[in-house]
Amino acid sequence: MDAPFPSPPTHYSFYRPLQRLQVPPIPISQRSRISSLDHCGTASMASFKSSISMNNSCDLHGRTSGEVHVIVGPMFAGKTTALLRRIKSKGSTGSNIAIIKSSKDTRYAIDSVVTHDGMKFPCLALPDLLSFRQKFGDDAYEKLDVIGIDEAQFFEDLYDFCCKAADHDGKTVIVAGLDGDYLRRSFGSVLDIIPLADSVTKLTARCEICGKRAFFTLRKTKETQTELIGGADVYMPVCRQHYANGQVVMEAARNVLESYKVKSDSFIEATSVVQ
Template sequence: MHAITRSGWVEVISGSMFSGKTEELLRRLRRAEIADQSVAVYKPAVDDRYGETTIGTHTGRQWDATVIDSEGDGPLAILESAADAEVVAVDEANFFSTALVEVCDALADRGVRVVVSGTDTTFRGEPFEPLPQIMATAEYVDKFRAICTVCGEPATRNQRLIDGEPAHVDDPTILVGAEESYEARCRDCHVVRTDDERPTRRSETRVDD
């Protein structure tokens, strides 16, 4: 906690997929353990890519985590579960309901260091709640970038692929996957399919008044 106010704070690690968000989260957790701080780690039930009770990176690193119901008031369970923790980490925050915003604020108010990781945009390139709300009130925000698989520029977008083709704008927002379903893309190379005839780059999409 902060030495003068004795309050906690919220840190957000955001960015596109494949940008190293979870790797950075695990780095911070390792440093907390070295400092002999008590740590509690949480993940949404919907994400079982690296095991039901672990968070993991694309490079194979893992950490044990408590699974939390991500819908409705489910995230509120963290408040009781992490009662004795000095550091609370939440991975894939974008899969949780907006109740996670309340959880982060309440934990920080009682002196806990809260570290939240997640992608801040949907495959459409739109804000992916609740992460933008948490970023707005967090003390520290780091936005990571990947490498665009098309042009090699810094990538900030999640390109969803269905059978190798860009996903349609009307597809569900949440689809858990990795390299088989997603690529990192820059703004210009990011594609959102709006009809059955041709893919549309986001920079070409128009919004009529």
């Protein structure tokens, strides 16, 4: 037989047997005070639970909470198509819907959101979002369930509008816009609403040069301002490799054009002197 397990050494404190603590009795003079404190604590907890119940009741019988969904990607990635698909899906289930776009976007139509392949949907074109309720009408706004926002990068008040519409007014807001400009820098306030979003969808296009997945937008013209409205005549979707190569090519082209301009100006000045 195996040897019996040795007894633990007595100097280890965790081997010592537990000792019952002797708690002195509470004096009679203090018992009423403790009872009073316990009653106050119970009353406070009951009041707290009552307030929670009241808040839950307001959520159940009052306005429902809203949502924010964000669709981003480069140009020609199908952002507007995805927005319209979701909006129409909500409308088919009985939701009251409306779409807003920036009044800066006049490429296809003023009063419609139009995809690059011709799909369109009526909208309200506005310079800012916070004026939407006034333009749309208070009664009509109250009945709205879903609000779509196209070309969201052009709205400076995008964050404030999404907070108010979703958090306070109970609306579902579906936002579509560019996450970056042609320099791959944050464009407008689209990235600012990511922390507010219930979901974020990043779409890709096809590189116009090689056909691979395109994450970036390359500007084909020499203009350098951030906001330049245009379509395929101004922009094209490209992969990482051809974005980097394209920037080099575009910079070289700009330098060549600039040199031609300098030479042309010099020739005109020389001709003027001769005459």
